[in-house]
Amino acid sequence: MDLDDLHVVIPAGGAGTRLWPLSRASHPKFLLDLTGSGRTLLQQTWDRLAALVPGERVHVVTGPAHAAAVADQLPQLRHLHVEPSPRDSMPAIGLATAVVAEQHPDAVVASFAADHVIADERAFGASVRQAVGAARTGKVVTIGITPRSASTAFGYVQAGEGLGVPEAPDARSVLRFVEKPDEVTAREYVEDGSFSWNAGMFVTRADVLLDHLALLQPSLHDGLRRIAAAPADEREQVLRETWPTLTRIAIDHAVAEPVSLQGGIAVVPGTFDWDDVGDFAALAGLREPDDDSVWIDADGFAVSTEGTAITVVGLRDVVVVHTADAVLVTSIEDAQDVKKAPAAWVERGRPDLL
Amino acid sequence: MDLDDLHVVIPAGGAGTRLWPLSRASHPKFLLDLTGSGRTLLQQTWDRLAALVPGERVHVVTGPAHAAAVADQLPQLRHLHVEPSPRDSMPAIGLATAVVAEQHPDAVVASFAADHVIADERAFGASVRQAVGAARTGKVVTIGITPRSASTAFGYVQAGEGLGVPEAPDARSVLRFVEKPDEVTAREYVEDGSFSWNAGMFVTRADVLLDHLALLQPSLHDGLRRIAAAPADEREQVLRETWPTLTRIAIDHAVAEPVSLQGGIAVVPGTFDWDDVGDFAALAGLREPDDDSVWIDADGFAVSTEGTAITVVGLRDVVVVHTADAVLVTSIEDAQDVKKAPAAWVERGRPDLL
Missing domain, CATH: 3.90.550.10 (Spore Coat Polysaccharide Biosynthesis Protein SpsA; Chain A)
Known part of the structure; x- marks a missing residue:
C-alpha cells in the first residue's frame, strides 16, 4: 500500500x-x-x-x-x-x-x-x-x-x-x-x-x-x-x-x-x-540506568545534565534531577506534582527558573 | 576564681x-x-x-x-x-x-x-x-x-x-x-x-x-x-x-x-x-531554615554551597545537599549512613570525591 x-x-x-x-x-x-x-x-x-x-x-x-x-x-x-x-x-x-x-x-x-x-x-x-x-x-x-x-x-x-x-x-x-x-x-x-x-x-x-x-x-x-x-x-x-x-x-x-x-x-x-514521557516516573522507565550515581540502600532515578556525582542514601523510588541552575528531589509517586515547581519559583521572584 | x-x-x-x-x-x-x-x-x-x-x-x-x-x-x-x-x-x-x-x-x-x-x-x-x-x-x-x-x-x-x-x-x-x-x-x-x-x-x-x-x-x-x-x-x-x-x-x-x-x-x-554536629539530622536542628529552597508538600533540610535553587516535591524529612561537585539526597532518619558515601565513590574510582 x-x-x-x-x-x-x-x-x-x-x-x-x-x-x-x-x-x-x-x-x-x-x-x-x-x-x-x-x-x-x-x-x-x-x-x-x-x-x-x-x-x-x-x-x-x-x-x-x-x-x-x-x-x-x-x-x-x-x-x-x-x-x-x-x-x-x-x-x-x-x-x-x-x-x-x-x-x-x-x-x-x-x-x-x-x-x-x-x-x-x-x-x-x-x-x-x-x-x-x-x-x-x-x-x-x-x-x-x-x-x-x-x-x-x-x-x-x-x-x-x-x-x-x-x-x-x-x-x-x-x-x-x-x-x-x-x-x-x-x-x-x-x-x-x-x-x-x-x-x-x-x-x-x-x-x-x-x-x-x-x-x-x-x-x-x-x-x-x-x-x-x-x-x-x-x-x-x-x-x-x-x-x-x-x-x-x-x-x-x-x-x-x-x-x-x-x-x-x-x-x-x-x-x-x-x-508521552509525561513525568519523571515515565522517564525513569525509558532511560538506561544511570551508572554515574551511587545508591546506598536506595533506588530510583537520577540524572545530572552537568555530570555531577549524585548519591542517594536510604530512600526508595526517589527522583533526583540536577541541572546547571537547579536541583529537584521528588519520588516516583509524586512525579506529577513537579508541575507546581516552576510556578512556585516564579512566585519567589525567580522567572529565570521557568 | x-x-x-x-x-x-x-x-x-x-x-x-x-x-x-x-x-x-x-x-x-x-x-x-x-x-x-x-x-x-x-x-x-x-x-x-x-x-x-x-x-x-x-x-x-x-x-x-x-x-x-x-x-x-x-x-x-x-x-x-x-x-x-x-x-x-x-x-x-x-x-x-x-x-x-x-x-x-x-x-x-x-x-x-x-x-x-x-x-x-x-x-x-x-x-x-x-x-x-x-x-x-x-x-x-x-x-x-x-x-x-x-x-x-x-x-x-x-x-x-x-x-x-x-x-x-x-x-x-x-x-x-x-x-x-x-x-x-x-x-x-x-x-x-x-x-x-x-x-x-x-x-x-x-x-x-x-x-x-x-x-x-x-x-x-x-x-x-x-x-x-x-x-x-x-x-x-x-x-x-x-x-x-x-x-x-x-x-x-x-x-x-x-x-x-x-x-x-x-x-x-x-x-x-x-x-557534636555528627550528621545532617543534627545539622538540620542547628541551622536557620533555608529560604533559598522551595518545598511542595515536603519538608526537611536543604543546603547548596553554590546558591543553586533546590526544590523538593512530596517528601518528608528529606535532606538535600548540593556542592560544586556532588549532590546528596537522604532522609533525617538515614543521616548516619551518609558515612558510607565517600567510600562508595572511592570504590567507583572517584577519590576526588573523598
Missing part, C-alpha cells in the same frame, strides 16, 4: 512542566534528548515519520520562541509554521491541514506530537498504514495504544464494530473518548478489552477534517482557510491578524469527541511501546 | 564523613562554617576558649594536610602541633599536655574538640571553672552534658557521690562511662537522672594525666615525654621518629574508662546546649 497522499503534521508545543528542571520554557521537552539516545524527541519523531513520507511532506507547527531551535534540529524540514501565540492543538493542526489542502485537495493528513517516544518503528508504520487506509474512507482515525497497564495518566478510546475496510483490517469504529480515569475505572477498561490509550494521534483526509471544522467550529475553520488561501507574500500578515481571533481548543474537544457521537471516528490498534 | 593555671588543647581531627559532601578530606568539618554563623567550627571553638584564657595558652593539634588552613583561620594561634599521622585523641592530647608540662609543671590542661557547637558561652565558662576546681584536687574531670533527649548518638557518663570541693560544688565522682546505648537503655539512663552525655571534654592537671599514662600506656607516655623534652631545634626530628611508634588510642579508652574504675574521674554538669 502506497502512502503517496500522506502528509504529516507535527505540533511542537507544550511546556513539559512535569519534567522541570530538565524541560524549561526556553528548552521544552520536545527539544531535549530525554531518553539519552543522541536524538531529541522532536528529531526522533522526524526520523520515525521520514521513514514513511518524504521530508517535503512533513509540517511542523511551533511557537516563535522555538522556531529557530526547531529549524536547527531539523535541517531537512521544508514546512515550518510559526503560530504567533499558543492556541492549543486544533488551530495548530488545522493550520497545517488547511495549507496542505490548498495544494493537495485529496491529501490524508496525519498528526503526531513532537514529544512522544515509540520503540517499534516497524509496528508504528503498520498502524499508520491501516490508519491511512481507514481515513481514505472518510473517517477521522486515531491510533489507539494497546494498554500495557491500567494507567490513570492517559485518556482512553473505546472501540465498537469493525469497519470492514480491506486496507485497514483491524480498524473499528470509536464508541467514545473518555478522560483520564481513576484506578478502579482504568482496571475495568483494561479488563474489558475494547479500550485503548488515547495517544493523540489523528489521521484524516484534509477535506474531511475541514468539513467537520466548518460545521463544529465555523469561525475557526474560516480563519484557518483565510490564512491558508492568502498569497505567499501576504500569508504572514493575514496570519498575524487572524491568529489572535481563533478559538483556543484541543482537537479532542473540537472534533474527536463530537464526531465520535455521530460514528465518524475510527480506531486502529497500536501494539508498539508508546509513552 | 582565676584560671591562671589553665591551658587549652584543641585536637582538630576527624573526617566528618557523615557530613559528606560538605565535609571533605581536604576540608573536614572543623574547617567549615556549618552553622552559617560566619565563623567555622574551629573558629567558634577558639572564640569560646579565648574568652577564658589568653591565646598564648591555647594549643591546636592537627594533621599536616590541615596545618596551613588552621593557621590561616586562627591568626592569633601561638602553639600549632602537627602530628605526622593520625593516632586518635590520646597521643594528640598527650603531646600538647607533655609540652605544657615541660614549662608549667602545675598546669591544668583542658581539651575540647574543634568541631562541636555550644550555644551558651557563659554556662560553658561556668562548667569549665568548676572542672578546673575539681581537677586541681587531682581528679581527671569531664564535663557531662545534661541530656536534652534519650539520644543514641552519644556515649553516657554515670555520676556517683558528690566530691565536696568548694570550687566545684556540682562535681561528682564518675561511676562509669558507657558506649552509645540502644533506645530503651538511653531512655532508662535519662529517667535515672545520674547519666549525662559524654562530650569528650577532659580537664586535668598535666602531671595527673601524665602519671596515669605512665602507668596505663607507658610506651606512649615515654614517647610523648621524649618529644616534649627535645630541644627546640631537635623537636621536629624527634617527633618524626617517635610518632609512628605511638599507640593509636582514644583518651576514653586509654585513661577515662580505666581510671574511672579506680574512682579517679569526676564529672561536672554542662547545662548548656551542646552538639
Whole structure:
C-alpha cells in the first residue's frame, strides 16, 4: 500500500512542566534528548515519520520562541509554521491541514506530537498504514495504544464494530473518548478489552477534517482557510491578524469527541511501546540506568545534565534531577506534582527558573 | 576564681564523613562554617576558649594536610602541633599536655574538640571553672552534658557521690562511662537522672594525666615525654621518629574508662546546649531554615554551597545537599549512613570525591 497522499503534521508545543528542571520554557521537552539516545524527541519523531513520507511532506507547527531551535534540529524540514501565540492543538493542526489542502485537495493528513517516544518503528508504520487506509474512507482515525497497564495518566478510546475496510483490517469504529480515569475505572477498561490509550494521534483526509471544522467550529475553520488561501507574500500578515481571533481548543474537544457521537471516528490498534514521557516516573522507565550515581540502600532515578556525582542514601523510588541552575528531589509517586515547581519559583521572584 | 593555671588543647581531627559532601578530606568539618554563623567550627571553638584564657595558652593539634588552613583561620594561634599521622585523641592530647608540662609543671590542661557547637558561652565558662576546681584536687574531670533527649548518638557518663570541693560544688565522682546505648537503655539512663552525655571534654592537671599514662600506656607516655623534652631545634626530628611508634588510642579508652574504675574521674554538669554536629539530622536542628529552597508538600533540610535553587516535591524529612561537585539526597532518619558515601565513590574510582 502506497502512502503517496500522506502528509504529516507535527505540533511542537507544550511546556513539559512535569519534567522541570530538565524541560524549561526556553528548552521544552520536545527539544531535549530525554531518553539519552543522541536524538531529541522532536528529531526522533522526524526520523520515525521520514521513514514513511518524504521530508517535503512533513509540517511542523511551533511557537516563535522555538522556531529557530526547531529549524536547527531539523535541517531537512521544508514546512515550518510559526503560530504567533499558543492556541492549543486544533488551530495548530488545522493550520497545517488547511495549507496542505490548498495544494493537495485529496491529501490524508496525519498528526503526531513532537514529544512522544515509540520503540517499534516497524509496528508504528503498520498502524499508520491501516490508519491511512481507514481515513481514505472518510473517517477521522486515531491510533489507539494497546494498554500495557491500567494507567490513570492517559485518556482512553473505546472501540465498537469493525469497519470492514480491506486496507485497514483491524480498524473499528470509536464508541467514545473518555478522560483520564481513576484506578478502579482504568482496571475495568483494561479488563474489558475494547479500550485503548488515547495517544493523540489523528489521521484524516484534509477535506474531511475541514468539513467537520466548518460545521463544529465555523469561525475557526474560516480563519484557518483565510490564512491558508492568502498569497505567499501576504500569508504572514493575514496570519498575524487572524491568529489572535481563533478559538483556543484541543482537537479532542473540537472534533474527536463530537464526531465520535455521530460514528465518524475510527480506531486502529497500536501494539508498539508508546509513552508521552509525561513525568519523571515515565522517564525513569525509558532511560538506561544511570551508572554515574551511587545508591546506598536506595533506588530510583537520577540524572545530572552537568555530570555531577549524585548519591542517594536510604530512600526508595526517589527522583533526583540536577541541572546547571537547579536541583529537584521528588519520588516516583509524586512525579506529577513537579508541575507546581516552576510556578512556585516564579512566585519567589525567580522567572529565570521557568 | 582565676584560671591562671589553665591551658587549652584543641585536637582538630576527624573526617566528618557523615557530613559528606560538605565535609571533605581536604576540608573536614572543623574547617567549615556549618552553622552559617560566619565563623567555622574551629573558629567558634577558639572564640569560646579565648574568652577564658589568653591565646598564648591555647594549643591546636592537627594533621599536616590541615596545618596551613588552621593557621590561616586562627591568626592569633601561638602553639600549632602537627602530628605526622593520625593516632586518635590520646597521643594528640598527650603531646600538647607533655609540652605544657615541660614549662608549667602545675598546669591544668583542658581539651575540647574543634568541631562541636555550644550555644551558651557563659554556662560553658561556668562548667569549665568548676572542672578546673575539681581537677586541681587531682581528679581527671569531664564535663557531662545534661541530656536534652534519650539520644543514641552519644556515649553516657554515670555520676556517683558528690566530691565536696568548694570550687566545684556540682562535681561528682564518675561511676562509669558507657558506649552509645540502644533506645530503651538511653531512655532508662535519662529517667535515672545520674547519666549525662559524654562530650569528650577532659580537664586535668598535666602531671595527673601524665602519671596515669605512665602507668596505663607507658610506651606512649615515654614517647610523648621524649618529644616534649627535645630541644627546640631537635623537636621536629624527634617527633618524626617517635610518632609512628605511638599507640593509636582514644583518651576514653586509654585513661577515662580505666581510671574511672579506680574512682579517679569526676564529672561536672554542662547545662548548656551542646552538639557534636555528627550528621545532617543534627545539622538540620542547628541551622536557620533555608529560604533559598522551595518545598511542595515536603519538608526537611536543604543546603547548596553554590546558591543553586533546590526544590523538593512530596517528601518528608528529606535532606538535600548540593556542592560544586556532588549532590546528596537522604532522609533525617538515614543521616548516619551518609558515612558510607565517600567510600562508595572511592570504590567507583572517584577519590576526588573523598
